Amino acid sequence: MQKILQQITFSKRLNLLFLSIFLFGAAISMNAVIFPTILNQNNVSAANIGIAFATDIFGGIIMSFFLHKLVKKIGMMKALALSSLGYAAATSLIYFYQNFFLWLTFAFFMGNCFFVYSITRQAWMNILLTSHRRAVALGIFSMIFSSGLALGPVIVKFSGAENYLSFLISSGITIISFLCLTSLKKSAYTKISEERIPLKEFFQKNPRCFLARFFLDFQSYLLLTFTVIFGKRIGLSYEQSGLLITVFMASAFFDVLIGFALKKISAYKMINIGFLGCIYCLLSIILYHQSYIILLITYFIFGIFIACIYVSVFKITNDDYEKHKLVAANSTFQLIGSSGSLCGSLIGGLLIDIFGIYGFPITLILSSVFYLTFLVTYEKK
Secondary structure, eight states, rough: HHHHHTTTTTOOHHHHEEEEEEEEHHHHHHHHHHHHHHHHHOOHHHHHHHHHHHHHHHHHHHHHTTTHHHHHHOOOHHHHHHHHHHHHHHHHHHHOOOOOOHHHHHHHHHHHHHHHHHHHHHHHHHHOOOOOGGHHHHHHHHHHHHHEEEEEEEHHHHHHOHHHHHHHHHHHHHHHHHTTGGGGGGOOOOOOOOOOHHHHHHHHHOOOHHHHHHHHHHHHHHHHHHHHHHHHHTOHHHHHHHHHHHHHHHHGGHHHHHHHTTTTTTTTHHHHHHHHHHHHHHHHHHTTTOEEEEHHHHHHHHHHHHHHHHHHHHHHHHHHHHGGGGHHHHHHHHHHHHHHHHHHHHHHHHHHHGGGGGHHHHHHHHHHHHHHHHHHHHHHH
């Protein structure tokens, strides 16, 4: 028991980073409910909603090419301050829907801010961690972030998916998440490499990790983007649909166990277990989507299998690179995930318009099948 407590006890700096990540997770998941709601109310099609969220991701992809230089030039704290305030301001303004193209402009800007704010803190966290504690710490990080994501839709349940108050609450939580870090100004890491790690180099170094992250974000972002639309089309309210995201994220309490399990189980084997479990859960969604209770249970279990992939790929990446390269490595790593998210949003929206409600789980299943097909081919070679 004492050894376990030592593994999950961290410094003040890490605890404040965890708190910041938790709060921002709540803001993100609130937006995952309220943004599609506003678009749906303004008669935006599922395919165009996918484009709107893809534009957000595209903003992050563009920023990935400049993040390491930006952080090197202005420092971690200024980068965090500017990105968090920009994200909060855009959230409070995007409610006032004027036209689809203006929404895309806001989405692109928010994608830039999200990328800077998220990746800088993740890199900072991994810089502070020693390698022998990284698996457990990443499990805790995943649990805390997912707990924040689980909280967001619960807040929307009370504040209302169509209410401007929800947008203001999300903005306020984002600002508070930055204020948690202001006392750490003097401890910000300054030895940042200006060298960027190209996608090709990352893939050549570890193709399994590359594709696992791509399809992880393909599934996760597709689920966050279209769960509300999927729920509405099978007869649920916006708020009930949002709670599906909550139970998906509530499985985060297993993330710490996954972190401990990675001390004995290969991270690559854990990734394979995760993708196989995802297929099982998605088949259950197709067969039993008419039962809200079964949907809640399935989303919860699905979250556990996603966590198996999430914690494992982060551990592999942060073990592969030295500390001064972690901002660049995490930037490229997020670029891989953003590319997966972009494809998930566009393909998912298109298939939902073509196949109706079944397009949602079918797209998710295909992503797992593609990864496992690559794995079989890779293992043979």
